[in-house]
Amino acid sequence: MVKELDEKAEALPDHVGWRLWQASRAWQAEFAAAMRAAGHGWFTEARAGLLGHITRTGMRQSALIERSAISKQAIQQLLDGLEAEGIVERLPDPQDGRGKLVRYTRKGLDALRDGDRIKMEIERRYVGRIGEEGFTALMGALRAFAAGGAAAMDEDAGPESEVVESK
Amino acid sequence: MVKELDEKAEALPDHVGWRLWQASRAWQAEFAAAMRAAGHGWFTEARAGLLGHITRTGMRQSALIERSAISKQAIQQLLDGLEAEGIVERLPDPQDGRGKLVRYTRKGLDALRDGDRIKMEIERRYVGRIGEEGFTALMGALRAFAAGGAAAMDEDAGPESEVVESK
DNA sequence: AGGGTATAGTCAAGCTACTTGACTATCTAG
DNA sequence: CTAGATAGTCAAGTAGCTTGACTATACCCT
Numbered sequence: 001m002v003k004e005l006d007e008k009a010e011a012l013p014d015h016v017g018w019r020l021w022q023a024s025r026a027w028q029a030e031f032a033a034a035m036r037a038a039g040h041g042w043f044t045e046a047r048a049g050l051l052g053h054i055t056r057t058g059m060r061q062s063a064l065i066e067r068s069a070i071s072k073q074a075i076q077q078l079l080d081g082l083e084a085e086g087i088v089e090r091l092p093d094p095q096d097g098r099g100k101l102v103r104y105t106r107k108g109l110d111a112l113r114d115g116d117r118i119k120m121e122i123e124r125r126y127v128g129r130i131g132e133e134g135f136t137a138l139m140g141a142l143r144a145f146a147a148g149g150a151a152a153m154d155e156d157a158g159p160e161s162e163v164v165e166s167k
Numbered sequence: 168m169v170k171e172l173d174e175k176a177e178a179l180p181d182h183v184g185w186r187l188w189q190a191s192r193a194w195q196a197e198f199a200a201a202m203r204a205a206g207h208g209w210f211t212e213a214r215a216g217l218l219g220h221i222t223r224t225g226m227r228q229s230a231l232i233e234r235s236a237i238s239k240q241a242i243q244q245l246l247d248g249l250e251a252e253g254i255v256e257r258l259p260d261p262q263d264g265r266g267k268l269v270r271y272t273r274k275g276l277d278a279l280r281d282g283d284r285i286k287m288e289i290e291r292r293y294v295g296r297i298g299e300e301g302f303t304a305l306m307g308a309l310r311a312f313a314a315g316g317a318a319a320m321d322e323d324a325g326p327e328s329e330v331v332e333s334k
Numbered sequence: 335a336g337g338g339t340a341t342a343g344t345c346a347a348g349c350t351a352c353t354t355g356a357c358t359a360t361c362t363a364g
Numbered sequence: 365c366t367a368g369a370t371a372g373t374c375a376a377g378t379a380g381c382t383t384g385a386c387t388a389t390a391c392c393c394t
Contacts, residue, residue: 012234013219015286016293016302017198019309020191026312027184046380052180062342074381076344081379098342098389119182126183130308135183138308141297142186145193213351229371241352243373248350265360265371 027122034118040111042085048115050078051087056112058103060093087111194289201285207278209252215282217245218254223279225270227260254278 012018028045035043053067061079065072079102082088087108093099104112127135195212202210220234228246232239246269249255254275260266271279294302 014310016290016306016309017191017194017286018219019306019313020187020194023309023312024184024187024191027187031184044379052185060342065342070380071382072343073345073383077380093342096342096390100343119184123183126312130311134304134308137301137304139183139186141301141305142183142190143181144297145190145293146186211350227371232371237351238353239372240354240374244351260371263361263371267372 030122031115031118034121035111035115038114038118040114042082042087043111047078047082047087050075050082051108051112051115054088054102054104056104056109058101060096061090061100061102064102082108197289198282198285201288202278202282205281205285207281209249209254210278214245214249214254217242217249218275218279218282221255221269221271223271223276225268227263228257228267228269231269249275 028048031048032043032045050064050068053064061075062072065075068075079088079090083090086105088102089105091101091103093101123135130138195215198215199210199212217231217235220231228242229239232242235242246255246257250257253272255269256272257267257269260268290302297305
């Protein structure tokens with residue numbers, strides 16, 4: 001696209017993939033920094049990804065496994081960490097002796113609330129930068145990719161792929 | 168991929184950060200799959216990130232350290248891997264006995280060419296999905312974020328960090 | 335009831351992609 | 365010529381996954 005920086009050698013990459021990655025990284029860095037600033041020092045990207053799947057009312061560990069696209073062992077390790085930090089707690093499932101229920105602690109719920117607030121603040125800043133319209137268009141485009149991408153991957157990528165889609 | 172999944176509890180997240188992450192992941196998965204299909208089995212995301220910074224004419228390892236935001240040790244390890252795979256080679260820098268020049272091998276250049284082709288194919292597919300206009304708008308928005316984020320970084324964080332940190 | 339199989343979760347080991355810390359070799363400035 | 369900065373290496377540790385092997389419980393069938 002724009003290529004007027006021949007300063008020295010070659011320009012930094014500028015294709016969709018790179019830009020998406022960059023924007024995603026920037027968002028995450030901004031969010032994580034704000035969370036840390038809000039006193040949630042335990043916050044990491046991986047944990048955030050998992051927490052996004054835990055409903056406020058709590059849920060079975062196995063349900064969590066279905067929703068997030070990673071292995072049950074990975075989830076367990078993440079939960080171990082979150083439990084140690086006092087963000088979630090695991091209780092035996094009264095309906096199923098094998099199962100465990102994962103629930104937010106008060107501290108966890110506080111963090112969620114702060115997280116929601118921070119998300120809105122960041123979004124507001126983004127809207128400020130590219131305008132209400134631009135923002136809506138952006139979200140539309142991203143959602144279109146998510147939908148189409150999953151379909152495309154089903155077609156040719158095979159079973160190993162990290163399909164995010166909900167199933 | 169309609170959204171008729173209120174099956175049970177709460178919806179999956181749908182904010183900018185999540186969507187950006189999803190889109191970025193989808194792009195990467197698509198790209199990596201295509202690269203593997205093209206015979207570049209050594210390809211990984213981390214390596215891709217580094218390769219994106221190596222100019223086709225080769226460069227000093229130290230220059231690479233400046234451009235990419237990770238530690239020199241990490242870069243070295245990645246280069247060790249890429250060298251073992253025969254993608255790049257390291258030569259002593261004739262102008263500086265301490266330095267080493269990192270250069271693509273023929274195999275590396277082949278991979279780059281394939282990578283460029285694949286990028287264009289993916290981009291074409293994206294354009295097909297959201298239209299030429301939509302695509303241009305998307306890229307504009309993403310670049311605006313990058314610029315804004317970078318500016319924010321210049322303000323209060325050092326050059327090394329990827330912390331966006333509003334402070 | 336008894337036996338097979340599926341499901342829920344755990345334990346252990348290993349891999350990738352980083353990190354920090356400590357070290358060597360070389361260059362440059364005073 | 366020596367002090368210090370710079371380029372790169374070596375070693376060890378961490379986060380966030382992976383696969384494989386295992387235990388405990390539930391469900392289903394005859």
